[in-house]
Amino acid sequence: MAILDVKDIRKRFGNTEVLKGISFSLEQGQVLSIIGSSGSGKTTLLRCLNFLETPDGGSIAVNGQVLFDAAAAASRREADIRRSRLHFGLVFQSFNLFPQYTALENVMLAGRLLAKEQPDYKARKKELLDQLDQRARALLDQMGLSSRMDSYPHQLSGGQQQRVAIARALALSPDILCFDEPTSALDPELTHEVLRVIRSLADQRTTMIIVTHEMAFARDVSSRVIFMDGGQVVEEGPPSQVLEDPVQERTRRFLESYHQSDRFTGP
Amino acid sequence: MNLMLQQFPVVFQALNVGFLQTLKLFFVTGLGAIPLGLVIAFGSMSRFKPLSALTRLVIWVVRGTPLMIQLLIIYYFPGIELHNNWWGGGESGRFLASSIAFIFNYACYFSEIYRGGIQSIPKGQQEAGLVLGMTRGQIFYRVTLLQVIKRIVPPMSNEIITLVKDTALARIIALQEIIWAGQSFMRGSHGISGAIWPLFFTAVYYLLFNGVVTVALGRLEKRLDYFR
Structure with a gap:
């Protein structure tokens, strides 16, 4: 049984639909990386999983127990939300110590x-x-x-x-530890020490969801990768497929723009 | 000069009595307005629109009119217009009315300082608390509050120093604080009349007391220096 089951999560802010029905599941001990350009909805998705945002549609289940169902969201009490949050951990981009x-x-x-x-x-x-x-x-x-x-x-x-x-x-x-661009606020040297820690957690089979722009790291550490664009999952699969031989044209273009910027900033 | 030295012991005694009343008003206002300001701040930040609008209206009126007029209205209105003097007669009545006026006035100023302080704390602090399963109350008392206090000490110091001097306004309803005591030697009191130096001398009391307040608040600021 999957440790996490996310079904058809939708979220809109005003007139903008930020998440247009996201579904995925995760097995115990897996590491899922979510990649995509800014504004693709990655961070909003993590915030929905940690109940910092309330999805407008969809459901979230951990170990088969439904923690959130948009159909019954109105009746949820603050105390229930609090308990649900304990299934997830979240590491912020800006630390927030x-x-x-x-x-x-x-x-x-x-x-x-x-x-x-x-x-x-x-x-x-x-x-x-x-x-x-x-x-x-x-x-x-x-x-x-x-x-x-x-x-x-x-x-x-x-x-x-x-x-x-x-x-x-x-x-x-927590059952699932989430990272929201954990190294984006760090310079390369410090990035390395944080990534090393996350890798050691992966080695210990900690179930993790990592939103990241570190493609090499994602390739190295993930069991699966999701590429998001415009609030949708465009492509999902093992890192060798999504990051090296993507099926979707959109994914390919995104990765190309990454390699190009690597060429600009590289040694 | 000789005369002044002769008068000094009597004047000193009377000014001390007046200053005691000044101090009483200062501390009562502080003890009342510091917590009441927090209640008003929460009101002005309420997500329930009618409450926040009403609170902001009250803050606007209180901050937009002179404290002296507020004192006069609060003290005289019940007796003259309602024919029912709630405050009771004598010095205790004047002190009660003054305390109410000062507490309410200062609470409104404090509330705006609190609101600024609370809103200046990054949202990430609250979110970090939430994802760790903390309740909103726990987040406020364990995480936000001390950071707010650290940020509001400098502006609060300003207000508190102003409060020390503003207590003099209670003279307008004849509260027997130190200005009243100093002035009494002009028209005649304790066998001294026509002396104006006691009134000028009251400034020394304010100055010294504000020195003490400044040092105390400076220490508090230092004690909160251990984090950023």
Whole structure:
């Protein structure tokens, strides 16, 4: 059974239809890359999956459980949406770390607040907090940040901040981790360290959806690639097909424009 | 000069009593207006249009008219027009009316500072909280609030320093604050009359107290310097 089933997601802002019926599914441990030019709807799709936007149509199911169905969207309560969000993690282009908390506190905050909702929180407080602390430290360690746990975001480089953000998203053990152009705000050197971390997550079979402009990385790390244009899935398949031998003319043109800009900026 | 030195102990005592009333009005206004301003700020940012429109109308009126007139209306209107003086007589009545006028006036100014502060926090902070399963309340108290406080300390310092001096306006309804106390030596009080220096001397109190306020707010600003 697919871990994620997205059916016919539609979204419009005013008169503009940004998503015109997106469907795809994802298996446990797969990495899906979504490519496409700016304005193709990639980011809106991720935001719909994380319920930062409410789709106008379609449904989203995780592990067979329907989390969202546009037909019943009006009756959804804030608390249900909150619980649905926990199935997904999202790493933003601009990191969005909480500036007043240290790296470690950033990773622990949401877990600590969720722990308080457990009925036996008072009795097991110390045990629960110790667990959270250990997990947060282990994640930061895995991100190569064991020496920066007590640093505040402004004391970290962009690459370090993004790695803290990845640890923060992983701390809640989401079923699917989403990345929205995770390296677009970084220079090439820092891009590399973030991509290395994402690759190691792929090696550990973390289910991920990555919106990216890093074609070489997408080819390398993805199990599947979706090319989006004008709010639709134009082409979908293994990276060897979509990125190297696309069937659709539109995909080919997009990739060509990429290679051309590579030639301009390349060494 | 000699006369002034003779008068000083009596004047000093009377001015201290007046300044105590000034301080009382200052702290009561602060304690009332700082939280009330937040309520008004939420009202003005409400997605429920009639509420935000009404709140902004009130803010416009309160900020657009002199505090002195607001004081006069609030103090005299119930007694003269409604023949029912809510405030009760004497100094306690004047203090109550002054407090209401000051709290409401300052809350409106504060609310606009809060609104600016809240709206200046990047939307990504709220979204990061949401995708981590935090409630809107948790996001406000755990994420946004401290960042807002950091940003509003400088403009709030300005308002608070102005408030210290604005308390003098309560003199218009004869609240016995320090200006009233200083002035009383002109017409005669405590056996001293025709002395104008006590009124001028009240400025020293304001200046010193604002020095204390400035240092305290500067410290707060420093304490929030650990993040950006």
